[in-house]
Amino acid sequence: MLVVSRRWLGCAAVVMALGAYVNGASAQTYPSQSVKLLVGFAPGGPADIIARIVGQKLSEHWRQPVVIENRGGAGGNIAAVQAAKAEPNGSTILVTTSAFAVNPSLSSKAGYSPDEFRVAVIAATTPNLIVGAPNLPFATLADAIKAAKAQPMTYGTAGIGTTPHLSAEKIFSIVAKVPILHTPFTGAGPALNSVVGGHTPLASVALPAAVELVKGGQVKALAVTSNERIAALPDVPTAREQGLADDEDATWVAFFLPAKTPSAIVEKINADVNAVVSDKEVQQQLGKIGFRAVGGGVEQANRYVKSEIVKWGDVIGKLGLKLDQ
Structure with missing residues (x-):
C-alpha cells in the first residue's frame, strides 16, 4: 500500500497553488514588453494584412510595441520553425495561414509538428x-x-x-x-x-x-473559390459556376504560440484578438478586402485546426503531392 505523508501533500498543495498564482499573474501583467508577430509570409499576403490590422489595435490596447516581422519562404515553414523555438512567454506570436495545417502532410521535413503549438485564435478567413x-x-x-x-x-x-x-x-x-x-x-x-x-x-x-x-x-x-460570389468583387464568377469545383476552399489566418506557453497568456491573447475582430469598424475594414472575421474560444480554434489538418491531408493524398519524393 502506498503511504503519502501529510507533509508531502501539504507541500504539493502549496506548489499547485503557487503555480496557479504565477500563471494568473503572468496574464495580468502580460505583455510587459514588446511583442513580435512573426508572419509566415512576405508583405502583402493574407497573414501580413491581418497581422498589421490586428497588431495595430493590440499595440493600442496593450500599450506596448507590436512589431511585425515577415519571415516568408517554404510555404510558411521557416517562420513556424523559428516560432516553435521561441520562448513560451507570449513575446513571439506566429501569424500564419492554413498552410500550417497542410505542410506536415505535404512533407516529412516541414521542420515542425502541429503538436509544438497551441492555437490562440482564428482571426479571419477568406x-x-x-x-x-x-x-x-x-x-x-x-x-x-x-x-x-x-x-x-x-x-x-x-x-x-x-x-x-x-x-x-x-x-x-x-x-x-x-x-x-x-x-x-x-x-x-x-x-x-x-x-x-x-x-x-x-x-x-x-x-x-x-x-x-x-x-x-x-x-x-x-x-x-467560394460557394457564392463575394461582395468585395461581385462580378467575379465562382469556380463552381464555371463547372470547376463542387465545394468551397478558404484560407484562414490564425495566431499560434509555443505549446508550453502558460494557458493564462494564451487565453489573454485570445480574448484581446477577439475584441479586435469583433469591433464593427475592423469588421467593415476586413469585409471591404474580402475577409470575414472569425474569433471564438481557444479550444474551438484548436479543434478547427485539427480538422483542417485531416481535411488537407486527404486532399494531398488524392493529388499525390509529396515534397520528399
Whole structure:
C-alpha cells in the first residue's frame, strides 16, 4: 500500500497553488514588453494584412510595441520553425495561414509538428482567387484552362502547400486535367507582382491580397473559390459556376504560440484578438478586402485546426503531392 505523508501533500498543495498564482499573474501583467508577430509570409499576403490590422489595435490596447516581422519562404515553414523555438512567454506570436495545417502532410521535413503549438485564435478567413495578367485574352478561368490545353502556361502562389496552391491543383489537375506548371513564391505579394509584370500568366492567392489590384485593372479576376460570389468583387464568377469545383476552399489566418506557453497568456491573447475582430469598424475594414472575421474560444480554434489538418491531408493524398519524393 502506498503511504503519502501529510507533509508531502501539504507541500504539493502549496506548489499547485503557487503555480496557479504565477500563471494568473503572468496574464495580468502580460505583455510587459514588446511583442513580435512573426508572419509566415512576405508583405502583402493574407497573414501580413491581418497581422498589421490586428497588431495595430493590440499595440493600442496593450500599450506596448507590436512589431511585425515577415519571415516568408517554404510555404510558411521557416517562420513556424523559428516560432516553435521561441520562448513560451507570449513575446513571439506566429501569424500564419492554413498552410500550417497542410505542410506536415505535404512533407516529412516541414521542420515542425502541429503538436509544438497551441492555437490562440482564428482571426479571419477568406476564399481563394485565381487571377490572370491584364493582357491575357480571356476573362474567365474556364477560358484560361482551354487556352492552357493548347499552349504551356504557369501559375504562381504564395508557396507550396498553401491552400491557394492546393485549390488550384484540385481545379487544374483533378477537374480540368490540364498540366499548368506551379511556380511558388515567398508570399502572395511577390506572386501577384509577377502577374502584374506579365512574367507569370496566372496566380492563385487568398482574395484580399488581390482585391485592389483587380479593382485597379492591374490583374484580371478569373474565379473565386467560394460557394457564392463575394461582395468585395461581385462580378467575379465562382469556380463552381464555371463547372470547376463542387465545394468551397478558404484560407484562414490564425495566431499560434509555443505549446508550453502558460494557458493564462494564451487565453489573454485570445480574448484581446477577439475584441479586435469583433469591433464593427475592423469588421467593415476586413469585409471591404474580402475577409470575414472569425474569433471564438481557444479550444474551438484548436479543434478547427485539427480538422483542417485531416481535411488537407486527404486532399494531398488524392493529388499525390509529396515534397520528399
